[in-house]
Amino acid sequence: MxxxxxxxxxxxxxxxxxxxxxPEVFWEEVAEEHFLWRKKWDKVLEWDFTKPExxxxxxxxxxxxxxxxxxxxxxxxxxxxxLFEPNNPDEEAQHITYNQLHERxxxxxxxxxxxxxxxxxxxxxxxxxxxxxxxxxLACARIGAIHSVVxxxxxxxxxxxxxxxxxxxxxxxxxxxxxxxxxxxxxxxVDEGLEDCTTVxxxxxxxxxxxxxxxxxxxxxxxxxxxxxxxxxxxxxxxxAEDPLFILYTSGSTGRPKGMLHTTGGYMVYTAYTFKNVFQxxxxxxYWCTADIxxxxxxxxxxxxxxxxxxxTVMFEGVPSYPDYGRFWEIVQKHKITQFYTAPTAIRALxxxxxxxxxxxxxxxLRVLGTVGEPINEEAWHWxxxxxxxxxxxxxxxxxxxxxxxxxxxxVPFSTPTKPTYATLPLPGIQPALMDENGNEIxxxxxxxxxxxxxxWPSIARTIWGDHExxxxxxxxxxxxKYFTGDGALRDxxxxxxxxxxxxxxxxxxxxxxxxxxxxDSINEHPAVAESAIVGFPHDIKGNALYGYVILKExxxxxxxxxxxxxxxxxxTDHIGPIAKLDKIQFVPGLPKTRSGKIMRRILRKIAxxxxxxxxDTSTLLNPEVVELIIKDAL
Ligand code: WT7
Numbered sequence: 001m002x003x004x005x006x007x008x009x010x011x012x013x014x015x016x017x018x019x020x021x022x023p024e025v026f027w028e029e030v031a032e033e034h035f036l037w038r039k040k041w042d043k044v045l046e047w048d049f050t051k052p053e054x055x056x057x058x059x060x061x062x063x064x065x066x067x068x069x070x071x072x073x074x075x076x077x078x079x080x081x082x083l084f085e086p087n088n089p090d091e092e093a094q095h096i097t098y099n100q101l102h103e104r105x106x107x108x109x110x111x112x113x114x115x116x117x118x119x120x121x122x123x124x125x126x127x128x129x130x131x132x133x134x135x136x137x138l139a140c141a142r143i144g145a146i147h148s149v150v151x152x153x154x155x156x157x158x159x160x161x162x163x164x165x166x167x168x169x170x171x172x173x174x175x176x177x178x179x180x181x182x183x184x185x186x187x188x189x190v191d192e193g194l195e196d197c198t199t200v201x202x203x204x205x206x207x208x209x210x211x212x213x214x215x216x217x218x219x220x221x222x223x224x225x226x227x228x229x230x231x232x233x234x235x236x237x238x239x240x241a242e243d244p245l246f247i248l249y250t251s252g253s254t255g256r257p258k259g260m261l262h263t264t265g266g267y268m269v270y271t272a273y274t275f276k277n278v279f280q281x282x283x284x285x286x287y288w289c290t291a292d293i294x295x296x297x298x299x300x301x302x303x304x305x306x307x308x309x310x311x312x313t314v315m316f317e318g319v320p321s322y323p324d325y326g327r328f329w330e331i332v333q334k335h336k337i338t339q340f341y342t343a344p345t346a347i348r349a350l351x352x353x354x355x356x357x358x359x360x361x362x363x364x365x366l367r368v369l370g371t372v373g374e375p376i377n378e379e380a381w382h383w384x385x386x387x388x389x390x391x392x393x394x395x396x397x398x399x400x401x402x403x404x405x406x407x408x409x410x411x412v413p414f415s416t417p418t419k420p421t422y423a424t425l426p427l428p429g430i431q432p433a434l435m436d437e438n439g440n441e442i443x444x445x446x447x448x449x450x451x452x453x454x455x456x457w458p459s460i461a462r463t464i465w466g467d468h469e470x471x472x473x474x475x476x477x478x479x480x481x482k483y484f485t486g487d488g489a490l491r492d493x494x495x496x497x498x499x500x501x502x503x504x505x506x507x508x509x510x511x512x513x514x515x516x517x518x519x520x521d522s523i524n525e526h527p528a529v530a531e532s533a534i535v536g537f538p539h540d541i542k543g544n545a546l547y548g549y550v551i552l553k554e555x556x557x558x559x560x561x562x563x564x565x566x567x568x569x570x571x572x573t574d575h576i577g578p579i580a581k582l583d584k585i586q587f588v589p590g591l592p593k594t595r596s597g598k599i600m601r602r603i604l605r606k607i608a609x610x611x612x613x614x615x616x617d618t619s620t621l622l623n624p625e626v627v628e629l630i631i632k633d634a635l
Contacts, residue, residue, distance in 0.1 A: 003029050003428075006277050009415045012425075019428035020455075027056070027429065027458060031269045035308075036071050037062050038238050041265075047456045049483065052476045055242050056266035056458045063236035064245065064268045065142045068307035069102040070236070077102075080312045083286065084131050085331055087178035087318035093335070096131060098310070101138075104131075104227075106234035108139035111226045115202045117170055119144030119237050122247065124168040124200075126150045126159060126190060128177030129317045132206040132223065133293050134303050136172045141245060144237035148247040148259070151294025152177060152186055154577045156193035158257075162249050165259055166465055167199045172223075176209035180322035187213045241265025247465050248296055250402040251506065251515035252474060259465030260402050266458030267300075268308060270406045274427060275305030278396050278410050279339045279368055286365075288314035289341040290328070296402040297372055300459075301341060305406070320346055326357035329388075333361040340388070341370035341398075343511040344380055348541045351383040358387050368413045370396045373511030374543045375499050381420040399423035399499050401485065402513070403475065405459030408432075409497050422498045431455040434491060435479050448490035450503055452482035505601075507536035509544050512579050516601075519546070519582075522575035523568050528552050528559070533591050533599050534582070537608035545583040547608035549630065552587055561587060584608070584635045590626040592618075603627060607634050 003026060006012050019026040024044040032040075042059035072079070077099040084094040096104070117123060123145050127133040133149070140147035150162050163171065171194070177184045187205060191214065194200055203220045205213075215222070245264045249257040275281060287306055291297035293315075306313035314335060320328050328350065332340060350357070369389050376384075376397055385395055394413035400406060408430045409423040416424050426432050434442045434449030442449045460483065464471040478484040488500040502508065505516045516534040523532040530551045536544035550568065552559070565585045572580050592600045603615055612631050618624055 004034055004273065004276065006412050006415055006428075009417075012412050012415045012428075015428050016426070020431060023429060023455065027269065030273055031057060031265075034272065035062070035269065036066050041241060045456065049456075049476050049481045052472055054456045054460055054462055056263075056456075057241035057269070060241040060265050061238050062241065062265060062268070063142065063144075063239055064264055064304065064308075065105060065138050066236050067268060067272075068138065068304060069098060069105060072098045072310045073102060076310050079310070081307060082131055082134055083312055083314045083335060085314060085316045085318070085335070087180070087322070089323060089327070089330070094131065101135070103232050104135045105138040105142055106232055107227045107230040108135050109142040109234040110230040111204070111223070112139055112143055112145060112170070113234075114226070114230070115170065115204070115221075117143065117145050119239075120244070121145045121170070122148055122166040122168040123170045123172065124148050124150055124159070124163050124166070126152055126171060126173045126186065127206065128152050128174060128179075128186065128208065129292055129315055130174065130206065130208055131315065132172075132174070134315060137246075137293065137299075137303055142234055142236055144239050144243065146244045146246055148249070149294050149299070150249070151292055151577075152184075153294070153579060155574055156189045157575045158577060159189065160193035160196040162257065162259070163193065163197045163200060165249075165257070166247050168197075169199060170202050170204065171200055172204045172206070174206040174208040175213050176211045178209060178317060180319045183209050183211070185211065185213075187211075191216070239264050242462070246299065248299065248402055250296075251513055251518055257518070258467075258470065258474070260461040261463050261465050262405050262459065263462050266460075267405050268304065270429075270457060270459035271300040271305035272308035274406045275301060275311070276309055277412050277427070278398060278407050279341070279370065280413050281306075281309055281311055281339070283310075285338040285367075286312050286314065286335050287339045287341075288316070288331070288335070288337045289370075290316060290320075290346065291341070291343070291372075296405070297341075300406050320350060324357065325350060325353040326360055329358050329361040329363060332363050332366060336365040338365055339368045339370065340366055341372065343373040344371050344376040345374065345510040345542055347371065347376070347380045347384050348543075351380060351387075352541065355387065363388060363390065366393050368396060369393045370398055372398045372400070372407075374508045375501060376421060378420050385420075394418050397421070397423045399487075399497070403461045404457070405461060406457075408453065408457070409499075419496055422492070422496045424496045426497070429455075429457045432489075432497065433482060434489060435482070439479055445491055445495055446493050448488065448500070450479075451485045451487045451489040451497075451499070452479050453485065454482055456483075507534070507544050507546065509536070509546060509579065510542045514546070514576075514580050518576060519548075519572055519580050522572045523548065523550060525575075526564075526568055526571055528554075528564060529568070531591065533601065533604055535601055535605045535608050537584075537605070539583070546580070547604075547635075548582040548585045549588045549591060549604055550585055551590060586630070586633060586635050588626070588630050588633070590623055590629075592624075592627050592630070593622050594620045595622050604630075607631055610634070
């Protein structure tokens with residue numbers, strides 16, 4: 001039996017049982033066999049969910065980039081590490097070998113050092129999906145700087161909030177980015193954001209679109225000349241297993257984004273282990289995850305997990321609809337992709353288009369298909385299975401979170417029989433529990449509850465940067481001695497899990513995790529707005545779309561409502577980004593509130609989804625009359 005590579009269902013059960021009975025033995029074996037450590041750990045695990053404090057492989061020394069790069073140079077130095085597919089299909093793809101990537105990372109790391117970046121400093125990376133993004137991430141890790149990648153679709157305000165929260169010393173960006181037929185002025189957004197920041201000393205600028213941009217002297221530097229002059233070797237900084245690797249922001253139930261902190265050793269072990277098993281990765285595979293490295297999916301399953309396994313990982317700069325809706329499938333054919341990992345929202349969007357876009361291409365290289373980010377509906381699952389996988393490729397519906405660092409619940413393909421809309425079984429080391437509203441664990445099968453995890457796994461986030469109290473309150477306070485995920489789930493008659501969706505104030509739109517509070521905060525900044533409430537409602541492609549209920553300040557005054565709607569959406573775009581725009585905005589005289597002043601979102605959700613036949617218990621409402629008024633004018 002091999003802990004590291006599960007090949008059939010019986011083996012999965014054996015490995016799983018061992019991982020639960022002897023978690024430390026299990027993870028120690030995985031860690032020992034497959035990674036380069038400069039020094040072994042003194043203790044595999046120390047944990048206390050009440051504090052909460054979690055430490056894996058304490059005392060061990062390593063550098064994650066030695067495991068992602070140096071380790072491979074002898075045996076696969078000339079193998080492609082990163083396969084870059086540009087936005088424009090006429091531009092040539094780039095095959096960056098492990099040798100080349102190693103050199104590029106070392107040069108970049110030396111540039112960071114020359115600009116004063118040291119171990120523990122925070123570096124914000126705001127780049128499109130070009131090779132420099134992966135290289136800069138690894139360069140930070142090489143010298144022990146903490147990277148914080150901000151998705152390059154976020155606005156200047158969202159960027160500056162994150163820079164300020166982690167007190168970044170440097171920003172890495174580009175002159176601009178390509179997105180389908182459009183270009184985006186990234187550097188302009190950075191300049192605007194930096195007006196509100198005082199900690200940033202240097203900005204490194206990669207050239208991508210050759211636009212004419214302002215370079216602030218003393219602060220801004222073109223990256224390429226610095227790289228050209230940098231030494232090609234950079235000794236890795238030797239890190240402790242629990243030293244921070246990166247901060248990645250995710251939205252929460254207050255306006256401030258949460259900087260989830262991931263550390264080095266456990267994160268490496270878990271992402272590498274899950275990549276190997278969930279994608280059944282083999283040496284000559286060409287693996288493609290369509291996510292952006294700005295999200296956790298890209299961190300764990302474009303960069304670290306695949307590279308730790310010596311894989312070829314594809315980075316795609318473009319969008320699924322450019323130059324037409326066949327782009328994904330054209331790329332699958334062109335590079336003979338073996339594993340393809342995407343989001344349900346992309347599948348739904350492509351399923352709407354003519355099947356000729358799929359049938360034109362030879363997809364026979366595919367072996368495993370994956371989805372992530374939100375529940376996948378049955379129809380999309382079958383479309384994916386029939387038309388992309390030709391009914392031969394198992395679909396891994398992978399459930400996890402920014403906070404979990406890696407995939408927690410997923411089929412192991414060719415072992416776990418799949419079931420549409422089910423993430424199926426916990427991976428080795430993961431101990432899920434379903435909880436009822438009174439805080440009791442619901443045992444047995446065919447039950448539904450709130451999804452918690454009872455035992456730590458190596459890649460769980462260790463804290464929220466600068467706010468450990470919030471970390472404790474958000475994840476460890478709802479249920480005693482358990483990590484609370486914020487999701488609801490059901491367990492079917494054989495023990496398979498199906499994620500039913502968020503049970504808190506987070507809404508997943510097109511696979512993006514959006515907190516209602518930051519959106520409401522942006523709307524409330526409009527001078528005409530008194531109060532607002534956001535809920536999600538079902539949407540064909542996006543999964544959920546946003547519905548806003550807005551109370552205006554001066555009642556009675558006639559205004560141009562459509563103009564007001566545009567202004568509100570512009571505010572949201574400025575504060576967060578276009579992904580958080582509202583599909584519907586209803587102006588209302590009031591919001592349904594409980595006597596304690598809490599908005600009853602349950603009712604607003606029902607109205608938004610046009611399901612008002614049974615509103616449930618409304619006896620605690622302070623102002624029941626307002627509900628009728630809202631229903632009357634619902635959009
Ligand atoms: C939330 C986490 C993990 C990478 C992308 C999202 C939802 C994620 C699934 C799935 C149903 C899913 C959950 C989770 N989610 N994967 N396979 N089935 N729901 O990371 O932005 O931190 O969002 O995404 O609601 O809590 P994230």
